[in-house]
Amino acid sequence: MSQSPTANVPPEQEPSSDFVVRLGAAQRAGGLVVPVLTAVLAFLAGGVIVAATGHNPLTAYRGIWDGAGFNWLFHIPWDTNTIHLDAFNLSQTLLTATTLILTGLAVAFPFRCGLFNIGGQGQYLVGLIVANWVGVSFASWPTLPHVLLGIGAAAFAGAAWAGIAGFLKATTGAHEVISTIMLNWIAIWGGQYLFGQGGPLQNTYNPAAPESGTIAQSAHIPVFWGSSVLQGLDYGFFVALATLVVFWLILNRTTLGYEVRAVGFNPDAAAYGGINVRRKYIQAMAISGAFAGLAGALDMLGYLFQFGVLDVQASEIGFLGIAVALLGRNTAVGTGIAAFLFGGLLYGTTRGLNPNVFDPSLAGNLTSMIQGLIVLFVGADLFILYIWSARRKVRLRRRAEAAAT
Amino acid sequence: MTNHAQPLNETHWALRPKAIAVAGSILGLAAFWSAIPPFTARSPLVPILIGVLAIAAGLWAVTRGSRRLGWGAIASGVIGLGLGYMSTRSSSGNLHVVFAADLIAQVFVFATPLTFGALGGMISERSGVVNVGLEGMMLMGAFWGVYGADKGGSWAVGVLVAMLAGGLFALIHAYWSIHLRANQIISGMAINFLALGVTGYFFEQLYGNQNIPAGVSTIPNVAIPGIDHMAYLGPAIGDLSLLIWVGIIFVPLSYFILFKTPIGLRVRACGEHPRAADTVGINVYAVRYAAVIVSGMLAALGGAYLSIGFGGGSFTENMTEGRGFIALAAMIFGNWRPFGAWGAALLFGFSTALAFRLPVYSSSAATLFQALPYVLTLIAVAGVIGRSVPPKADGQPYVKQ
Secondary structure (H helix, E strand, O other), X not given: OOOOHHHHOOHHHOHHHXXXXXXXXXXXXXOOHHHHHHHHHHHHHHHHHHHHOOOOXXXXXXXXXXXXXXXXXXXXXXXXXXXXXXXXHHHHHHHHHHHHHHHHHHHHHHHHOOOOOOOHHXXXXXXXXXXXXXXXXXXXXXXXXXXXXHHHHHHHHHHHHHHXXXXXXXXXXXXXXXXXXXXXXXXXXXXXXXXXXXXXOEOOOOOOOOEEOXXXXXXXXXXXXXXXXXXXXXXXXXXXXXXXXXXXXXXXHXXXXXXXXHHHHXXXXXXXXXXXXXXXXXXXXXXXXXXXXXXXXXXXXXXHOOOEHHHHHHOOHHHXXXXXXXXXXXOHHHHHHHHHHHHHHHHHOOOOOOOOOOOHHXXXXXXXXXXXXXXXXXXXXXXXXXXXHHHHHHHHHHHXXXXXX | OOOOOOOOOOOOHHHOHHHXXXXXXXXXXXXXXXXXXXXXXXXXXXXXXXXXXXXXXXXHHHHOOOHHHHHHHHHHHHHHHHHHHHHHHOOHHHHHHHOXXXXXXXXXXXXXXXXXXXXXXXXXXXXXXXXXXXXXXXXXXXXXXXXXXXXXXXXXXXXXXXXXXHHHHHHHHHHHHHHOOOOHHXXXXXXXXXXXXXXXXXXXXXXXXXXXXXXXXXXXXXXXXXXXXXXXXXXXXXXXXXXXXXXXXXXXXXXXXXXXXXHHHHHHHHHHXXXXXXXXXXXXXXXXXXXXXXXXHHHHHHHHHHXXXXXXXXXXXXXXXXXXXXXXXXXXXXXXXXXXXXXXXXXXHHHHHHHHHHHHOOHHHHHHHOOHHHHHHHHHHHOOOOOOOOOOOOOOOOOOO
């Protein structure tokens, strides 16, 4: 019956295999160097594939850069008229970034609690569906309360949807990755049911079209840049920016945030310190779901106005939030910057891209590839960071020992 | 001390709670079965009686300790009774449209990619590496399978190329999970995104705006002599794709390898307690590498079935459309066991096949029906009816000491 003490250590307690420790190291290392290197590496690898298939990667990336409207920034004095292409492209990039900031935060927040929320897509869709329902109903309301109700209801619905995963994690220990994946697909099929032919939220004017109803004019979020007819940039952009601040405040300036981070670093130590870990799981998931639901509301009320079954199938902006959060190191500033990068990439490789420069059907897939490579490299560089910090610790200890003798 | 003179002794195998529970589950299916073609009982009494029997069997098993299977029997009885009753109320003509014999063939068609994916995922996770990248590996198999069949001129080349592509992506996942000790879920998701991009990019690059040329060599069907012209069995199982049969054979095969051979014991040891496995001289890294690569190859086979199997030699961007995730769900629902995973794959395949026919009744309900696998899996991981428990060291990177 005698065992050596090391044989008793279950694998999850080995520090080197502990992901949270590595994540902690990454958080502490902070800095811009690693994420920037990750992104550069991913773009280089993408460029290699572009070159290997007989295209000029520089022209392609230049085309994407212009398609995203980033060249607008260098044409001083700035021409804000969105009749001109550069300004219009930039406004569309910012519109995409609005959504990505929020779906990114939806991944980043639970990550700080040690939870991996893959369910951003489902929470986003739930928010979008509820916002659509509110927008189509209550048509007699004035704009401000109507929009606020839509946003609030969508955020709440998203929170409830993600809360299911948090609740299951807290009560039964069901792994949040699996339950959020399942909830994603339930939301995707549920959305197709609701908007599809004969579905409860299908439009009333064209029974043949599997599309939702169009939201009332009073539920539109006003546009501040560009034309409201041509998908201008709406005030939702500022809501997203404000949410970045809220995220930072909750995480760094409230008891809840402190507890969430404590659970993220080490749930056992947090529980020992008197934190109700289960409740933190539910709260972290609910807050994350609220972010994603908000993203759905801002999209629906800001520029989509209606959604079809095919849109439900094609939508993947919630999944993109994973790459945004990971590249942004799960911090507010990082997620914000990553959202602008991916917003530009997403718009610049699809509708913004000049087809004569680079084929958008190729470029759209290039986005998926770069997204995959970034996530892949982020997974690896946490390890590199860990080694780096471990080596530094060893060096420090040696120095201390040398000083002692 | 079994007394063979008393056949009704408590320990007789047929009266054990487990056996009764399994019988109850089958009765539950029979309750539904009795009301649909080819039997088509028109009296609601038939399914109700059989269903009540199933529920009783389940209750009996639950009270005698066989909880998971017992609740399964009760659920099966209730569902069978309900569906059976609804079928007796429905018009006979509609029933013959929905439950034609080829429904069984379709169940196999839809279950096959899930079977391959679920078995692949199971082998990887049994060795201790979480594989949420099944979707991506399947997608790689789908595209490179049809590419290989097109350029190589034969479906066999396609299958080989598909397995190579799936294995290559699995190798990335393995290297990241095992050597770099990256978060396996992050690396798996990266595989999914990457596969989406790579297959889409190369599809556009290699085939441009035209599609895959018609007449690509596809995986042949196997006509079973004697059965293929029989009345009900013929359309049901008489003429199925070769890969469907391969998938069915892989289920007992993987069970045998995983649970009855030393190799399987090693794989499971690495997934349950890698340190102990290492202590007795098992090369944990090698076992995990092999398991993940095999997993990618199996998932790719499922993907190849989509493109050059029942897809008839075609490819569309994001062709797998989440089937890798249903396979993952089937594996979890099947409790990381081959027959469990296969049963779940058949159930999910059945729900998909049924969803394609339910528009006879209501198209919107048919859509909603597609969410059923995910709801069931959510219930299973939550542990309402018997808990799905992963291997102990699943997802834990191993560090040699």
